[in-house]
Amino acid sequence: xxxxxxxxxxxxxxxxxxxxxxxxxxxxxxxxxxxxxxxxxxxxxxxxxxxxxxxxxxxxxxxxxxxxxxxxxxxxxxxxxxxxx
Amino acid sequence: xxxxxxxxxxxxxxxxxxxxxxxxxxxxxxxxxxxxxxxxxxxxxxxxxxxxxxxxxxxxxxxxxxxxxxxxxxxxxxxxxxxxxxxxxxxxxxxxxxxxxxxxxxxxxxxxxxxxxxxxxxxxxxxxxxxxxxxxxxxxxxxxxxxxxxxxxxxxxxxxxxxxxxxxxxxxxxxxxxxxxxxxxxxxxxxxxxxxxxxxxxxxxxxxxxxxxxxxxxxxxxxxxxxxxxxxxxxxxxxxxxxxxxxxxxxxxxxxxxxxxxxxxxxxxxxxxxxxxxxxxxxxxxxxxxxxxxxxxxxxxxxxxxxxxx
Numbered sequence: 001x002x003x004x005x006x007x008x009x010x011x012x013x014x015x016x017x018x019x020x021x022x023x024x025x026x027x028x029x030x031x032x033x034x035x036x037x038x039x040x041x042x043x044x045x046x047x048x049x050x051x052x053x054x055x056x057x058x059x060x061x062x063x064x065x066x067x068x069x070x071x072x073x074x075x076x077x078x079x080x081x082x083x084x085x
Numbered sequence: 086x087x088x089x090x091x092x093x094x095x096x097x098x099x100x101x102x103x104x105x106x107x108x109x110x111x112x113x114x115x116x117x118x119x120x121x122x123x124x125x126x127x128x129x130x131x132x133x134x135x136x137x138x139x140x141x142x143x144x145x146x147x148x149x150x151x152x153x154x155x156x157x158x159x160x161x162x163x164x165x166x167x168x169x170x171x172x173x174x175x176x177x178x179x180x181x182x183x184x185x186x187x188x189x190x191x192x193x194x195x196x197x198x199x200x201x202x203x204x205x206x207x208x209x210x211x212x213x214x215x216x217x218x219x220x221x222x223x224x225x226x227x228x229x230x231x232x233x234x235x236x237x238x239x240x241x242x243x244x245x246x247x248x249x250x251x252x253x254x255x256x257x258x259x260x261x262x263x264x265x266x267x268x269x270x271x272x273x274x275x276x277x278x279x280x281x282x283x284x285x286x287x288x289x290x291x292x293x294x295x296x297x298x299x300x301x302x303x304x305x306x307x308x309x310x311x312x313x314x315x316x317x318x319x320x321x322x323x324x325x326x327x328x329x330x331x332x333x334x335x336x337x338x339x340x341x342x343x344x345x346x347x348x349x350x351x352x353x354x355x356x357x358x359x360x361x362x363x364x365x366x367x368x369x370x371x372x373x374x375x376x377x378x379x380x381x382x383x384x385x386x387x388x389x390x391x392x393x394x395x
Contacts, residue, residue: 001142007141009141009143009144011146011148011150012099012145012146014100017103017143045104046100047115054220065302066306067107067305071307071310072309080306
């Protein structure tokens, strides 16, 4: 990697590092039960839950599988399953 | 909460940072930047936050960010403020975000200087109560009887024997306009306090209780649960101080005994297995009760004139 003057790095470049490989449990979102409250979006430490139109999408490229979204979901719409590798 | 379209395009603190699973600190930082908006320059002393956001070539920050030494965060922030002033850049503000190691211990002298000069910096301490970046050594923010790697619990040790330093009070004594405490358990409240602090000029301080699954020892999905119990037990009082006076407190809806908080974490495990443990738990309960009394956290004990916030 090229070293810049002052070691300046462009913002947002961490998107090039996929933390999803760290995951050993995968959150599965059941849209049938989802009340679209947005708690999962708010509590994700990795900004890995997104809203796309009417649907919520978990970004498995970056989700580390901490399970926080599932624990906090008031509708129990997110379950954690063992990651198969 | 509305279903606004939140993806990495809107985030100022994006995915791909290397914080541990369920890190309370990274969650706090995400919400701090939502509250400040993009026109800020962030200064971060050494600590977890610096480490997990700065592998070379991979930055999650979408705002200008600078890392420097452990001890000089506030001094660097002062310098950035001076540079902005010299360049007549009035729309940008400076926010320093440090951990409890740099804030309570190593950078404390520098912080005190910044507060005394009243430089226009919002200093935020993301407090996880030990030096987590290097494995959990004791800091002056570690709570009493917590086991740390520098005073580990064992046959002849109960962990740390000193109380947590009361830094918000020390900071308020500098005569700064705004001091607040927040918790990752209440993210809207956290954002509200950051926004309010940005409305003031001069030195301001917010201390955020940032739960740490890795070193406190609890499952990574309980980051908010543990933080909530901290607040509900009185261990983590949430209040705002304006010009040295407590003006707002977050009430405890249903008070829980401190055991309910302590038993969630491995760092307090020894006081439950120890035969004399009751005494330590009582000591911690007395500290929580004195917080409740002092800040009026239960409805009955609200100090006069303080605005009640549920």
